[in-house]
Amino acid sequence: MLWLKDVWVVDPSQKLASAQSVLVKEGKILAISSSLTDEEVQFKVQGEAIETIDGQGKLLFPGLIDVHTHLREPGQEDKEDILSGSRAAVRGGFTTILAMANTQPVIDKRALAEFVRLQGERAGYAHVLPIGTVTKGMQGEELVEMADMKEGGVVAFSDDGKNIQNAEVMRLALEYVKLTGLPIISHCEDNYLAGDGLMRRGRASGRMGLKGIPASAESVIVARDLILTEETGGKLHLAHISTAESVELIRRAKARGVNVTAEVNPHHLIFCDEDIHLTDTALKVNPPLASQEDRAALIEGLQDGTIDMIATDHAPHTQAEKARPFAEAPFGIASLETALSAVYQYLVLTGKLSWERVIEAWSYSPAERFGLKGGTLKPGTPADMVLFDPGYKEVIEPSNLVSKARNTPFLGKTLQGFPVMVWVEGRLVQRNRMLL
Numbered sequence: 527m528l529w530l531k532d533v534w535v536v537d538p539s540q541k542l543a544s545a546q547s548v549l550v551k552e553g554k555i556l557a558i559s560s561s562l563t564d565e566e567v568q569f570k571v572q573g574e575a576i577e578t579i580d581g582q583g584k585l586l587f588p589g590l591i592d593v594h595t596h597l598r599e600p601g602q603e604d605k606e607d608i609l610s611g612s613r614a615a616v617r618g619g620f621t622t623i624l625a626m627a628n629t630q631p632v633i634d635k636r637a638l639a640e641f642v643r644l645q646g647e648r649a650g651y652a653h654v655l656p657i658g659t660v661t662k663g664m665q666g667e668e669l670v671e672m673a674d675m676k677e678g679g680v681v682a683f684s685d686d687g688k689n690i691q692n693a694e695v696m697r698l699a700l701e702y703v704k705l706t707g708l709p710i711i712s713h714c715e716d717n718y719l720a721g722d723g724l725m726r727r728g729r730a731s732g733r734m735g736l737k738g739i740p741a742s743a744e745s746v747i748v749a750r751d752l753i754l755t756e757e758t759g760g761k762l763h764l765a766h767i768s769t770a771e772s773v774e775l776i777r778r779a780k781a782r783g784v785n786v787t788a789e790v791n792p793h794h795l796i797f798c799d800e801d802i803h804l805t806d807t808a809l810k811v812n813p814p815l816a817s818q819e820d821r822a823a824l825i826e827g828l829q830d831g832t833i834d835m836i837a838t839d840h841a842p843h844t845q846a847e848k849a850r851p852f853a854e855a856p857f858g859i860a861s862l863e864t865a866l867s868a869v870y871q872y873l874v875l876t877g878k879l880s881w882e883r884v885i886e887a888w889s890y891s892p893a894e895r896f897g898l899k900g901g902t903l904k905p906g907t908p909a910d911m912v913l914f915d916p917g918y919k920e921v922i923e924p925s926n927l928v929s930k931a932r933n934t935p936f937l938g939k940t941l942q943g944f945p946v947m948v949w950v951e952g953r954l955v956q957r958n959r960m961l962l
């Protein structure tokens with residue numbers, strides 16, 4: 527039995543943002559109340575031993591659910607594996623992560639999905655839920671056995687890392703996915719418009735003399751996928767939205783009732799193309815960091831609900847790969863361990879986003895859209911919870927990162943505000959930044 531006293535609870539699923547006491551029993555939330563007395567607690571526990579935690583000055587919220595992480599297992603375990611990635615997740619405040627399918631081999635069969643799920647269970651940190659590919663071999667041609675893969679535990683389908691260029695294949699995928707009730711997650715990028723660009727096309731790319739990727743490379747595919755979703759009645763989730771034009775397209779589609787949700791990554795909310803330097807490949811990411819105007823539109827879209835979720839797109843790479851010249855280094859930012867702190871520091875503390883909206887977009891909305899447990903602290907639900915200390919400071923350095931990856935723009939910097947206790951189904955898995 528666990529009793530968290532006087533803690534500031536942020537739980538948008540219950541419209542809570544206030545001081546509460548929380549009781550946890552046998553892995554589940556037993557009670558949550560602003561006026562629990564010692565006597566009432568004694569009565570509820572009936573003689574059981576109680577561990578009391580003073581929550582004053584800290585926040586408690588549902589464990590975050592990240593719908594976009596690359597864990598690289600099977601096949602690229604030098605970048606990350608399911609154990610290291612799920613440990614990084616709970617250090618960062620995530621109790622459920624969705625594992626992208628662009629591994630080696632790609633997750634295009636039921637047995638492979640089952641492997642990912644089992645490895646997650648064996649690791650025993652965050653819940654790891656597999657995403658299956660949309661097409662066999664991620665070749666963009668032939669659809670996978672969607673129903674069979676759902677039996678194997680996949681919670682969505684995505685060829686993320688690559689766009690499905692053939693519109694007829696995308697249309698068929700949106701048609702067939704209806705039989706499963708699961709969403710297709712689209713990585714929107716027109717290969718011809720993107721070409722071999724290295725950063726977003728604009729003033730900054732011009733100044734640096736780097737080949738640019740125009741905003742249209744994303745938005746033409748966003749428009750295509752919205753049209754196909756409307757036509758088929760399929761279920762679409764748009765990954766890593768990065769431009770103002772995409773936000774506007776989604777806003778208009780939602781007004782028409784199209785079955786679409788969208789996510790934004792913390793790096794697109796915090797950085798822009800002006801922050802990129804040739805000597806630092808940490809900010810080389812796909813889709814590329816956009817303009818300041820785009821960033822403002824993304825924040826506005828997240829505030830007004832056009833963008834439903836925040837997701838990390840944790841994309842670990844080795845130091846050797848990221849040490850290559852800018853043109854040759856792979857795209858991607860590793861972010862599970864820093865994302866929440868960065869969002870807190872750059873967006874919540876500056877008044878750009880409320881805590882309530884951040885927690886809703888990173889726990890409740892993902893749970894609702896992907897049909898997952900969690901995202902709430904309602905009595906009777908599994909106690910996936912985060913205790914967050916807004917004053918806790920940490921230097922982001924290799925010695926304290928548990929992810930195998932170092933490709934973060936925060937390396938060597940100090941961030942403030944971290945999860946100091948994390949529970950998965952009532953089991954404490956992280957305490958004072960140390961994994962248990």
Ligand SMILES: NC(=O)N[C@@H](CC(=O)O)C(=O)O
Nearest residue numbers: 596686687811812841857858
């Ligand atoms: N975001 C990235 O820059 N890279 C991702 C692929 C992806 O999310 O499209 C990766 O797998 O490394």
Ligand SMILES: [Zn+2]
Nearest residue numbers: 686687713765
């Ligand atoms: Zn992608």
Ligand SMILES: [Zn+2]
Nearest residue numbers: 626686687839
């Ligand atoms: Zn991705």
